[in-house]
Amino acid sequence: MEASAAAFSVLESSLPTSTIFKALVLVVVAMVCLVQTRRPKRKMRTASLPPGPVPWPIVGNLPEMMLNKPAFRWIHLVMKELGADIACIKLGNVHVIPITCPAIAREVLRKQDACFASRPLTFASETFSGGYRNAVLSPYGDQWRKMRRVLASEIFCPSRHKWLHEKRADEANNLTRYVYNLAMARPGGGAVDVRHVVRHYCGNVIRRLVFNRRYFGQPQPDGGPGPLEVVLVQHVDAVFASLGLLYAFCVSDYLPWLQGLDLDGHEKMVKEANNIVNGLHDKVIDERWRQWKNRKRQELEDLLNVLITLKDAEGKPVLTIEEKSKN
Structure with missing residues (x-):
């Protein structure tokens, strides 16, 4: 017993303190990973997008739209083929959501107005507004609220x-x-x-x-x-x-x-x-x-x-x- 205790003390003294700390960290990480893998996985529920044509990588459905002009007729044709009142068409990195159902349109424009009130960001709107400085073309935010307050109280009264x-x-x-x-x-x-x-x-x-x-x-x-x-x-x-x-x-x-x-x-x-x-x-x-x-x-x-x-x-x-x- 005395020989084994002496051997253990010699081994402990030979290990640096930093090595012992790293070993403890590895043990803790391994235990956490084990607990995570054994825990039952909960399914992530994400809202699905409306139906739409399969997009190309990067460009989306831009090629189809540019080859089938006018664009609004092509969009109506796509929705008719899908048999849907709401669709999702990806143009580049923008999701375009056309709607033909009055009930859905009313929900978007009235019930969900806060989510869809902002103006789209385009090259023309940015140029004509001088970098989104006016109330008509500016996206929803502080500048829009400022200009709207001025126009409502001083101009359109x-x-x-x-x-x-x-x-x-x-x-x-x-x-x-x-x-x-x-x-x-x-x-x-x-x-x-x-x-x-x-x-x-x-x-x-x-x-x-x-x-x-x-x-x-x-x-x-x-x-x-x-x-x-x-x-x-x-x-x-x-x-x-x-x-x-x-x-x-x-x-x-x-x-x-x-x-x-x-x-x-x-x-x-x-x-x-x-x-x-x-x-x-x-x-x-x-x-x-x-x-x-x-x-x-x-x-x-x-x-x-x-x-x-x-x-x-x-x-x-x-x-x-x-x-x-x-x-």
Whole structure:
């Protein structure tokens, strides 16, 4: 016994303390692993996605959609073949959920509104909003809540609507005069391009409410748009082109690593329309900003003045000049 005890003490003294600690750690880890493997496994319940066509790796169902235009008809055909009122179509790294059932659509838009209220992030929406600075195109978040609060309390309110009534009535009178002059300009009267007239009337009203001016240049004697709007920069056409491009299909929205290559020409058209609109708007906004900063303006005449003069409780501007420009 004495010999065995002496041998054990010699062996214990020969092992370093760190080695003993590592051995204990290994024993503990082995015991934990053993317990985990012996424990009965619980099945993970995950919500399944709606049915849809089998996607390709990386690109998803983009090839099928691009080969079967228009896209909405292809989507309806897919849902008809699946026999489903809701489907899941993977485009790149985006899951698109088309719905044809009114009951499901009502649940999405009303009961689950908080989950689906955010705007989609696209190249066009980011470009037109100056990096998501406005309330219409910004995703749900702090910036959206800030701009929504400003627009609801200062722009889209009954008092502001009544305040701008005279400007709207003046533009309606100018529209009537312009249509009359167009009709009488031809012998015996003539046809009037209503589409052209209404488009410019919409532009006139917005410019009058926001900038307190009907045109950026000088109007024609008949009350119509001057050469600056029609020939040089086509301001109204650029605005309507922007609306058409806003949520149009762009391959880089679904495959972000293609952004910059502009494979379908969408990015170029977005930039051109945005440059035309900003080229005219920014000049007016910058000039008005300097006038208020230098105290050359004291009266509120339009919505731009309202946005510029907004102050918080500490007397600081509520909006930056970029936010004023994009709203």
